[in-house]
Amino acid sequence: xxxxxxxxxxxxxxxxxxxxxxxxxxxxxxxxxxxxxxxxxxxxxxxxxxxxxxxxxxxxxxxxxxxxxxxxxxxxxxxxxxxxxxxxxxxxxxxxxxxxxxxxxxxxxxxxxxxxxxxxxxxxxxxxxxxxxxxxxxxxxxxxxxxxxxxxxxxxxxxxxxxxxxxxxxxxxxxxxxxxxxxxxxxxxxxxxxxxxxxxxxxxxxxxxxxxxxxxxxxxxxxxxxxxxxxxxxxxxxxxxxxxxxxxxxxxxxxxxxxxxxxxxxxxxxxxxxxxxxxxxxxxxxxxxxxxxxxxxxxxxxxxxxxxxxxxxxxxx
Amino acid sequence: xxxxxxxxxxxxxxxxxxxxxxxxxxxxxxxxxxxxxxxxxxxxxxxxxxxxxxxxxxxxxxxxxxxxxxxxxxxxxxxxxxxxxxxxxxxxxxxxxxxxxxxxxxxxxxxxxxxxxxxxxxxxxxxxxxxxxxxxxxxxxxxxxxxxxxxxxxxxxxxxxxxxxxxxxxxxxxxxxxxxxxxxxxxxxxxxxxxxxxxxxxxxxxxxxxxxxxxxxxxxxxxxxxxxxxxxxxxxxxxxxxxxxxxxxxxxxxxxxxxxxxxxxxxxxxxxxxxxxxxxxxxxxxxxxxxxxxxxxxxxxxxxxxxxxxxxxxxxxxxxxxxxxxxxxxxxxxxxxxxxxxxxxxxxxxxxxxxx
Ligand SMILES: Nc1ncnc2c1ncn2[C@@H]1O[C@H](COP(=O)(O)OP(=O)(O)OP(=O)(O)O)[C@@H](O)[C@H]1O
Ligand SMILES: [Mg+2]
Numbered sequence: 001x002x003x004x005x006x007x008x009x010x011x012x013x014x015x016x017x018x019x020x021x022x023x024x025x026x027x028x029x030x031x032x033x034x035x036x037x038x039x040x041x042x043x044x045x046x047x048x049x050x051x052x053x054x055x056x057x058x059x060x061x062x063x064x065x066x067x068x069x070x071x072x073x074x075x076x077x078x079x080x081x082x083x084x085x086x087x088x089x090x091x092x093x094x095x096x097x098x099x100x101x102x103x104x105x106x107x108x109x110x111x112x113x114x115x116x117x118x119x120x121x122x123x124x125x126x127x128x129x130x131x132x133x134x135x136x137x138x139x140x141x142x143x144x145x146x147x148x149x150x151x152x153x154x155x156x157x158x159x160x161x162x163x164x165x166x167x168x169x170x171x172x173x174x175x176x177x178x179x180x181x182x183x184x185x186x187x188x189x190x191x192x193x194x195x196x197x198x199x200x201x202x203x204x205x206x207x208x209x210x211x212x213x214x215x216x217x218x219x220x221x222x223x224x225x226x227x228x229x230x231x232x233x234x235x236x237x238x239x240x241x242x243x244x245x246x247x248x249x250x251x252x253x254x255x256x257x258x259x260x261x262x263x264x265x266x267x268x269x270x271x272x273x274x275x276x277x278x279x280x281x282x283x284x285x286x287x288x289x290x291x292x293x294x295x296x297x298x299x300x301x302x303x304x305x306x307x308x309x310x311x312x313x314x315x316x317x
Numbered sequence: 318x319x320x321x322x323x324x325x326x327x328x329x330x331x332x333x334x335x336x337x338x339x340x341x342x343x344x345x346x347x348x349x350x351x352x353x354x355x356x357x358x359x360x361x362x363x364x365x366x367x368x369x370x371x372x373x374x375x376x377x378x379x380x381x382x383x384x385x386x387x388x389x390x391x392x393x394x395x396x397x398x399x400x401x402x403x404x405x406x407x408x409x410x411x412x413x414x415x416x417x418x419x420x421x422x423x424x425x426x427x428x429x430x431x432x433x434x435x436x437x438x439x440x441x442x443x444x445x446x447x448x449x450x451x452x453x454x455x456x457x458x459x460x461x462x463x464x465x466x467x468x469x470x471x472x473x474x475x476x477x478x479x480x481x482x483x484x485x486x487x488x489x490x491x492x493x494x495x496x497x498x499x500x501x502x503x504x505x506x507x508x509x510x511x512x513x514x515x516x517x518x519x520x521x522x523x524x525x526x527x528x529x530x531x532x533x534x535x536x537x538x539x540x541x542x543x544x545x546x547x548x549x550x551x552x553x554x555x556x557x558x559x560x561x562x563x564x565x566x567x568x569x570x571x572x573x574x575x576x577x578x579x580x581x582x583x584x585x586x587x588x589x590x591x592x593x594x595x596x597x598x599x600x601x602x603x604x605x606x607x608x609x610x611x612x613x614x615x616x617x618x619x620x621x622x623x624x625x626x627x628x629x630x631x632x633x634x635x636x637x638x639x640x641x642x643x644x645x646x647x648x649x650x651x652x653x654x655x656x657x658x659x660x661x662x663x664x665x666x667x668x669x670x671x672x673x
Contacts, residue, residue, distance in 0.1 A: 068515060069515075070511055070514060070515065088514065090517050090519065093515060093516060093517040094517045096515070098512070098515045100508050100511060100512055102507065102508045103507070104507050104508040104509040104511065104512035105507060105509065106330045106331075106334060106509065107334045107338070107503055107507070108333065108334045108337040108338060109330055109333055109334065113330070113333065116326070117326045117327070117329070117330045118516070120322050120323060120325070120326030121323050121326060121327070121513075121516040121517070121518050122516060122517065123322060123323075123517075145337075
């Protein structure tokens, strides 16, 4: 799946043929004193898969709700699929699918009744609802009332309800929160499939691996602002963080390690000697020459490092 | 999208949600019925003793009754004759007799006290029926005459007659207000309201579905009340009872509006239901749902006039029990409709999509 963000569509976008699915200009929203969204501008191309990252309270949900047209912005404009989202435009609504952060269900309906109801609201045949139950693995729970679903099952139902009418543009607010690893991978495949068929997907997540695997671009938010928005690879590159190469114990002494070319620092650890370098290729080549590659592990910077670098390590309110 | 399909889907979802919520079913159907059984079954089964009537002087209406009518009359009244009006009235005052009647020209004058309200009502209703019946008889319309006599015979005017409309009014008010308040709050809590905002359904469709279900529940309540009352407790409905149907419809809208206001004001589902309760329960007492207010102080009766439930109850009593014509519900309907409009506007003003 790693090749999913490998440029084909980026070239498309740069070729200018693809129009914008979302255009956000100078968007702002405050709750009293709290500036939940503070001057955000961004563009999402049609067919793009975009992730929004940020600590708790960064304003991800608020931003999404503004873009969906659920809230009236204090300032700025949002156009979705070429149309302004505020005021509510009923012609736009069938073209977008939304999963809110809180599961929003009809009380005391079963899983099947739930998705059938949403299908009817969107003028879609009930059979499509059943297909979706299958796709998110809820057939066994079809006759269970929503109150009796586990957190992850409710989450999957919520996603199915968002997608049942096959929208062109999908908003998912932490879709994989509460999912077990199997369900998470299945959902990744499902979302990747939707995206590959040309649909635009915007999701928020706290999982960096998820963002790295799925997203063409990610926006890192904090305190209502988008700090950085780029491809995950570019963000990591931009971090210019050194790689850490661990050599198994007994292969290399600390003073030898420090003397190697391109190594900035070396420390002992239980796993062996850790070399800090900005040119891992050269260091690995050298280790190969010396035949010291046994059990070597190379860790480069990840999106998580970028995230922590941008947003700090403090707890958020 | 097809608004009709969305309407049906939403209505179905709401009905299912209602039927599966034991508490709402209990409080809107079972609980009021328990009261009906209590009042109608226990209190009503004591039966109604005869009314002691003192006839003062010649009363043509009574003296010239045909045998059938007379028999029916004697079922209700034990007649005693007297020539002294003052003494007869004194007897009534002392409680030795229930009513004294005299003829003043063409007018039948009845002297009675309100001490025993049921008896007073029986007396009033029965005498009015006799007068009406005789009038009809004398205008030479035998079929009407027969019909009216029949009504007189059946008009036992037991407790159930007076209890049913009041309890039905309370039941309708309660479930309409709670339903609206709880739905609004519940949907807002779960963000379903938000989610529906993002679905291609108009607010009108959502509201229409909720209103349709509440009206349906109210009519089912009415059918059960009247059906059970008639079948089990000898409830007899007066001729224009069907006018209570539109009255109940308007009443339901009015109490939905009140529930909506409670739901819009409150921040939690419990809060909304409690708010509805705080409004509806005292109102039921003050509107004579549980007992007659004729014996209550004048100021209390004045207060009850501004309560919508009072008008719903009175309108139902008029057409279902007191035998008044269809037009008797028009004023109560107008009052309830006015309430509904004013309260809905207020609720719409303070409505928020979310609790925060
Ligand atoms: N309805 C509201 N009323 C008042 N303040 C709010 C409301 N919703 C959000 N906020 C505040 O706005 C800020 C942004 O909240 P938001 O829900 O957008 O964050 P988030 O990035 O989605 O967080 P999380 O990762 O926890 O979902 C927070 O400080 C929050 O306290
Ligand atoms: Mg959020």
